[in-house]
Amino acid sequence: MTNEELIKELRKYRCADLSDAMDALGLVDVGTMDERMRPLRPGIEFKGFAHTVKLYPKQGKVKECKTVEEWKEELSRECNNIYSFVDTITEENSKDMVVVIDMDGIRGGLWGSEIAMNMMRRGIEGVVIDGGCRDSYETNLENAPVFCTRRTFTHSYGRVQGGTVGEVINCAGVTVKPGDVICADDDGVLVIPREVAEDVIKFAKLQLEEDIKTRSDHYKALGFKPDETLERLSK
Numbered sequence: 001m002t003n004e005e006l007i008k009e010l011r012k013y014r015c016a017d018l019s020d021a022m023d024a025l026g027l028v029d030v031g032t033m034d035e036r037m038r039p040l041r042p043g044i045e046f047k048g049f050a051h052t053v054k055l056y057p058k059q060g061k062v063k064e065c066k067t068v069e070e071w072k073e074e075l076s077r078e079c080n081n082i083y084s085f086v087d088t089i090t091e092e093n094s095k096d097m098v099v100v101i102d103m104d105g106i107r108g109g110l111w112g113s114e115i116a117m118n119m120m121r122r123g124i125e126g127v128v129i130d131g132g133c134r135d136s137y138e139t140n141l142e143n144a145p146v147f148c149t150r151r152t153f154t155h156s157y158g159r160v161q162g163g164t165v166g167e168v169i170n171c172a173g174v175t176v177k178p179g180d181v182i183c184a185d186d187d188g189v190l191v192i193p194r195e196v197a198e199d200v201i202k203f204a205k206l207q208l209e210e211d212i213k214t215r216s217d218h219y220k221a222l223g224f225k226p227d228e229t230l231e232r233l234s235k
């Protein structure tokens with residue numbers, strides 16, 4: 001299966017179906033991120049391949065700025081360091097990309113309503129951050145696809161420093177390799193190693209088919225209008 005075929009197929013399934021499939025393969029909780037990893041609002045769902053970023057806690061004292069000009073210069077210099085990973089994400093390589101960021105759970109609001117739109121313009125599927133997001137209200141108005149472990153108003157300035165891109169990281173308790181499949185929905189984030197992803201689909205299909213069958217019966221018995229998720233497999 002090509003990556004394109006794989007991701008198209010995986011998108012039919014809920015994290016619950018995919019997690020049950022991992023269980024069936026003996027991989028219980030292998031890719032289950034900590035429950036603190038939450039969507040910024042209900043209803044965010046995406047799947048894609050991991051582009052990994054590791055950032056480090058800022059060490060040492062920060063400068064005390066005496067003038068606005070000094071602060072502007074200081075902030076710009078620090079941001080160039082913290083956000084140096086941004087230029088590794090382009091319109092050319094962003095298809096089916098999920099940016100996965102390990103910042104050691106630090107509070108600093110690395111994501112905000114500006115970078116969220118910047119990344120949407122570059123074309124990523126979503127971002128998963130073991131750390132902070134700020135400007136939550138505006139970021140939600142933008143429909144930005146963001147999962148994080150913290151919400152905050154603090155900046156990453158003075159709290160985070162630049163690191164590496166494209167290495168094996170630990171994000172919310174899970175080892176993530178570049179190219180692993182990242183699955184995110186209202187229930188949380190599941191990481192599926194690329195090498196087992198095709199087997200996972202076989203078992204996930206059984207789970208979802210059975211769920212659709214039984215829930216369709218429940219809808220009929222209750223006289224409710226079926227919800228659109230019963231169509232997931234025909235998409």
Ligand SMILES: O=C([O-])CC(=O)C(=O)O
Binds near residue numbers: 079111114116156
């Ligand atoms: O400015 C930053 O570095 C983070 C932020 O608030 C945004 O992206 O809106």
Ligand SMILES: [Mg+2]
Binds near residue numbers: 112113114135
């Ligand atoms: Mg902002």
